[in-house]
Amino acid sequence: MRKLAFCLLAALTASTLVAGAMPGTASAAASRPLPKGTKALTANPIYRAGKLPVTSCPEVGAQPTDYTNSQALLMFEKDCLDSTWKRFFGKVGFSFRAPSLELINKYEKTNACGRVDGFWGGAYCDKKQGIVVMIDGWMLEYADSSFLPYVLAHEYGHHVQKRAGILTAYDAAVRKMSRKKAIEFNKRMEEQADCLSGAFLKSIWASLGYPGTSALDQMLTYITEDMGDPSHGGGKHRAYWVNRGYRAGAPSACNTFTAPYSIIK
Numbered sequence: 251m252r253k254l255a256f257c258l259l260a261a262l263t264a265s266t267l268v269a270g271a272m273p274g275t276a277s278a279a280a281s282r283p284l285p286k287g288t289k290a291l292t293a294n295p296i297y298r299a300g301k302l303p304v305t306s307c308p309e310v311g312a313q314p315t316d317y318t319n320s321q322a323l324l325m326f327e328k329d330c331l332d333s334t335w336k337r338f339f340g341k342v343g344f345s346f347r348a349p350s351l352e353l354i355n356k357y358e359k360t361n362a363c364g365r366v367d368g369f370w371g372g373a374y375c376d377k378k379q380g381i382v383v384m385i386d387g388w389m390l391e392y393a394d395s396s397f398l399p400y401v402l403a404h405e406y407g408h409h410v411q412k413r414a415g416i417l418t419a420y421d422a423a424v425r426k427m428s429r430k431k432a433i434e435f436n437k438r439m440e441e442q443a444d445c446l447s448g449a450f451l452k453s454i455w456a457s458l459g460y461p462g463t464s465a466l467d468q469m470l471t472y473i474t475e476d477m478g479d480p481s482h483g484g485g486k487h488r489a490y491w492v493n494r495g496y497r498a499g500a501p502s503a504c505n506t507f508t509a510p511y512s513i514i515k
C-alpha cells in the first residue's frame with residue numbers, strides 16, 4: 251500500500267501546510283517512452299542509470315523536536331528530493347514532475363488523498379501525484395535518528411515508481427492476481443520504495459552531519475522493530491531494503507520484483 255501503517259500516539263493542533271512544487275511544474279524536456287507490463291517492473295531503465303547525484307542537504311540532519319521544526323525539515327528534504335530525482339530522471343530520459351506535499355498533524359481532508367483517517371504516517375496518492383505526511387507525536391519518538399527523513403523519502407519512492415511506469419504496471423498486474431499473490435506483490439512494491447528511500451538518504455548523507463553511524467543504525471532498528479506489517483513486509487526485510495539502497499546509493503539495488511521472496515516476506 252502506499253501508506254505507512256503506524257500507531258498514533260498523540261495529536262497536536264496546527265494548520266495544514268502545503269509545500270514544494272505543485273504538479274505541473276518542473277517538467278524535464280525529455281521523453282523516452284515509459285516501459286510497460288512486466289518489463290516496467292523487472293527491467294526498468296532506472297535500474298541501469300547509476301547512482302543518484304550526491305548533494306548537500308544539511309537542514310535534513312537537524313533533530314526534529316516539535317511540529318514546526320519537523321515541517322521545516324521535511325520541506326527542505328522535499329526540495330532536495332525534487333532536485334535529486336529530477337536530475338536522475340533526466341539521466342534516464344523519462345519526463346519528471348515533482349509531486350505535491352501536504353504536511354498535516356490531524357486527520358483532515360487533503361488535496362492529494364482526500365480524507366485520510368486511521369493509523370499511518372505518510373501516503374502517496376498517484377492520481378494527483380501527491381504526498382501527505384502526518385507529523386504526529388509518534389514521529390518525534392524517533393527523533394534521534396533519520397527516521398523522519400526516511401518516511402518522506404519512502405513516499406517519494408512511490409512517486410518515483412509512478413514516474414517510471416512501475417505503479418501503472420503494478421496496478422494492471424495486481425488486478426489479475428489471487429489475494430495471496432497480490433499481497434506478495436504489494437510487499438515487493440513497498441520494499442522497493444524503502445530501497446529508493448535508502449538510495450536517496452545515501453545521496454545526501456555526508457551533508458547531514460550525523461555523528462558516526464548511530465543515526466543510520468537507529469533508523470534501521472526502528473524500521474526492523476516497528477515497521478513490519480502484513481502488507482508491507484517484515485520489519486527485518488524492510489530494513490534490509492532500506493540499507494541495501496543506502497549501501498548502493500542507486501536504484502540499481504532496488505529491483506525487488508526479481509528478488510527471491512525469502513528476502514521480501
Ligand SMILES: [Zn+2]
Pocket residue numbers: 251252253254404405408440443
Ligand atoms: Zn509505501
